[in-house]
Ligand SMILES: Cc1cc2nc3c(=O)[nH]c(=O)nc-3n(C[C@H](O)[C@H](O)[C@H](O)COP(=O)(O)OP(=O)(O)OC[C@H]3O[C@@H](n4cnc5c(N)ncnc54)[C@H](O)[C@@H]3O)c2cc1C
C-alpha cells in the first residue's frame with residue numbers, strides 16, 4: 165500500500181502519481197459536462213445567489229442532484245454514483261468555474277462534512293434514511309462542531325446531552341457557532357458531550373423540537389451562503405440518531421475533516437485556475453500607453469506565476485486523489501468494516517489532505533489578488549466580479565481547520581510518522597553523510613534530492629533538539645511545514661513532468677516544472693536556514709551551509725527563470741486559459 | 746413510439762476557424778466540435794415524447810466521419826437509446842442533398858413514427874435537410890416548431906410567423922424541425938455519460954456517389970473597418986448623420 169507521506173522517502177524515479185494527462189475519457193467528459201453547467205447555469209446567477217436567495221440555491225441543488233453531482237463518491241445503494249475521489253475532485257473543481265464562492269461553500273459542506281459522518285459512521289438505517297434525500301438535493305445538510313468557546317479547539321465543547329428518563333431521547337443544550345447552511349439545513353450532524361465527558365455525534369432533522377437557528381452572520385464574503393448559530397434548546401434527539409457509539413464523536417468530527425480538506429482543496433484549486441482566464445480576458449482588451457496591457461512584462465510575470473501556482477495545486481490534488489483511489493480500490497466491497505478501512509486510508513493521508521487545503525487556498529488567494537491587480541481600479545469596483553472573488557476567497561484559509569492548524573497537522577503528523585517508523589524516515593536520515601551531492605541525469609531531479617536531504621537533516625536536527633516536544637514548538641513547525649509543502653509540490657510536479665512524456669503539452673510542462681522546482685527549492689533553503697539559525701550552534705550552521713553550497717556548486721545549474729516564465733505566458737496567450745492534461 | 750432524431754457534429758461557435766490552403770475546407774485540427782445546438786432541442790423533444798409514451802425508443806442518426814461519434818455519444822448521454830453513424834469518406838464535401846439521401850435511406854429502415862431535426866446547423870446554415878428528407882420519404886414537413894403536442898397519430902405544431910404564430914396539425918409520420926425555445930435541453934447526467942459509452946452505436950460505411958454540389962471557395966468574414974472619429978464639436982453631429990446616411994447607408 166502506498167502510505168500517506170511516502171513522497172518523503174520514495175526515490176524520485178519510483179514516485180508515480182495520477183496526472184491530468186492520464187485522466188480517463190469518463191473523467192474528461194464529466195469535466196466538460198459540469199463546466200457547461202457551471203458556466204451556463206450557475207455563473208449568470210452568481211449575483212442573485214449573493215442575495216442569500218434560498219429558493220435559487222435549492223433549485224440549483226435539485227438540478228445538481230438530477231445530474232448526479234451531489235454524490236459522485238457516494239455508493240450507488242444510497243443514490244450516489246459510486247465513483248472515485250478523483251472523479252469527485254474533478255466535478256467540484258469544474259463547478260468552481262461558476263465563480264460562485266457562496267454556492268461552492270454550500271455544496272462542499274453538503275457533499276462533504278455534512279454527509280460523510282453519516283456515510284462512514286452511521287448505521288445502515290441512518291444511511292438509508294438520510295443520504296438519498298441529500299443526494300437528490302431535496303434536503304440540505306450541515307455540520308455543527310464549532311462553538312463560541314470551541315473553535316480550533318473543537319473538543320472544548322459546552323453542549324450537553326442528557327438521556328431522557330424514558331431512555332428514548334438525548335436532550336441537547338448549548339450553542340453552535342458559524343454553521344454553514346444554518347438557516348436552510350434540513351439535516352445536521354451535531355456534536356455534544358454526554359454526561360459532560362463523552363463527546364458524541366448526533367443526527368438532527370427538521371422534525372426535532374428544540375433545534376433553533378440564530379440570525380444570519382454578516383460576513384465579509386460568501387454572502388449567498390447561510391451561516392448562523394444553532395441553539396440547542398432542550399432539543400430532543402431520538403437515541404437511534406446517535407452516530408456510532410456514545411463517546412466516539414471526536415473521531416467522527418475530525419476524520420471527516422480530512423475529506424472536507426480534500427474537497428476544499430479541489431474547489432479552491434479549480435477557482436484559482438478560473439481566475440486566470442478572467443484576468444487575461446480583461447488584459448487582452450484593456451489598452452494603456454497605446455497597447456494592450458498584456459504586452460507588459462510585469463503583468464506577464466503575474467500570469468506566469470498564476471499558472472505555476474495553479475499547476476502545482478492541480479498536480480498535488482490529483483496526486484492525492486490518485487493515491488487514495490489506488491488504496492481504496494483494493495478494499496473488498498461489502499466488507500463489514502469497509503467504511504472504517506476507507507476512513508483509515510484517508511486519515512493515513514493526513515499530510516497530503518492538509519497540504520492540498522493549504523496550498524490550493526493560498527494559490528487561490530494569490531491568483532485573486534493578482535487577478536484583481538490586473539484590472540486596476542476596475543478590479544476594485546463591483547462592476548467586475550473580482551471584488552466578489554476577493555471577498556469570497558478569504559474564508560478558505562479559515563474554515564476546515566485554519567491554515568495554521570493545518571500546518572500543525574502537517575508537522576505533527578510527520579513527527580508521528582517518523583517516531584512510529586510508519587515511514588522509515590530514520591533510516592533515510594541515517595544514510596545522509598557530510599556530502600549532499602547526489603548524481604542524477606536530470607538537474608531538477610538533483611535539486612529535489614538535495615531538497616529531500618535538507619528536509620531530512622532539518623527534521624533530524626529538530627528531533628534531536630526537541631524530541632516529542634517539537635510538536636508544541638510552533639515557531640519551528642511553521643517553517644518546517646512549509647518545507648514539507650514545498651517538497652511535496654516539487655516531487656509531484658516532477659512526477660507529472662515525467663508522466664507527460666509524449667503529451668502535446670510536454671515542452672511547456674517541462675518549463676513549468678523547472679520554474680516551480682526552482683521557486684520551491686529557494687523556499688526550502690530559506691525555511692531550513694531559519695530553523696538552523698534558531699536551533700544549531702554556529703559550527704553546525706556552517707557545516708550545513710558548506711554541505712549545501714558544495715552540492716549547489718557541483719550541480720552547476722542556473723535555469724533562466726525569466727525565459728521560462730515568458731514561455732509560460734506565451735503558451736497561456738495561445739491557449740487563452742489554463743489548460744493542461 | 747419510435748422517434749428518429751437527425752443530428753450533426755459541428756464546430757463550436759467559439760472555436761477559431763482556419764481555412765486550409767485549398768480554400769475549400771477548414772482545418773479541423775484543434776477545432777472543438779459539438780452537437781449542433783438546434784439538434785439538442787430535437788433530442789430533448791424526442792426524450793420528452795419518449796418519457797410521455799411508454800415503450801418508446803429514440804434513435805439518433807448522423808452523417809459524418811469517425812469524430813462524429815462524440816456528438817452521437819452526447820445525444821446518448823442525454824438519454825437517446827441508440828445511435829447510428831452513417832460514415833462517409835469525406836464528410837466536409839457532402840452537400841445537403843446527399844446528406845438527405847443518406848439519412849432518408851436509413852430512416853426508411855427504421856420506419857419511425859416521427860422524425861425530428863434542428864432547424865439548421867450552425868456551421869453551414871443550410872436549413873435544407875429536413876425538407877429534403879421529407880420529400881424523399883414523401884412525408885409532411887413542418888419547420889421551426891416552437892411547440893409540439895402529439896395525440897392520436899397526429900402532431901399539433903406551433904410555429905412563429907411574421908407578427909404572430911400559427912398552429913398546424915399534421916399526420917404522422919412527419920418531419921419536424923426544431924426552433925430555439927421548443928424546450929430546454931437537459932444537461933447530460935453524469936451517470937448518463939457513463940452509460941452512453943455502453944449504448945449501441947452502429948457504424949455503417951456509406952459509399953458516396955458524385956455529389957451534385959461543389960464548394961468553390963470558403964472565405965473569412967470581412968474584417969470590420971476601424972472606427973473613425975468625425976470630430977468633437979457640435980458640428981460633428983451634422984457630419985456624422987451625413988456619413989451615416991450617405992456612406993454607411995444605415996439611416
Ligand atoms: C463562514 C464560516 C463558515 C463556517 N462553517 C462552519 C460549519 O459549517 N461547521 C462548523 O462546525 N464550523 C464552521 N465554521 C467555523 C470554523 O471552522 C472556525 O471559525 C475555525 O475552526 C476557527 O475557529 P475560531 O473562529 O473559533 O477561531 P480560533 O480558534 O479562535 O482561532 C483564531 C486564530 O488563532 C489561531 N489558532 C487557534 N488555535 C491555534 C493553535 N493551537 N495553534 C496555532 N494557532 C492557533 C487560528 O489559526 C486563528 O488564526 C465556519 C466559520 C466561518 C467563518
Ligand SMILES: Cc1cc2nc3c(=O)[nH]c(=O)nc-3n(C[C@H](O)[C@H](O)[C@H](O)COP(=O)(O)OP(=O)(O)OC[C@H]3O[C@@H](n4cnc5c(N)ncnc54)[C@H](O)[C@@H]3O)c2cc1C
Nearest residue numbers: 450452453457460461462463537538539540541542544545
Ligand atoms: C477607489 C479609487 C479611488 C480613486 N481616486 C482617484 C482620484 O481621486 N483621482 C484620480 O485621478 N484617479 C483616481 N483613481 C484612479 C486610479 O488612480 C487608477 O485606477 C489607477 O491609476 C490605475 O488606472 P486604471 O484603473 O485605469 O488601471 P490600468 O491603468 O488599466 O491598469 C491595469 C493594470 O495594468 C498595469 N499597467 C498599466 N500600464 C502599465 C505599464 N505601462 N507597465 C506595466 N503595467 C501596467 C497596472 O499596473 C494594472 O495592474 C481612483 C481609483 C479607485 C479605484
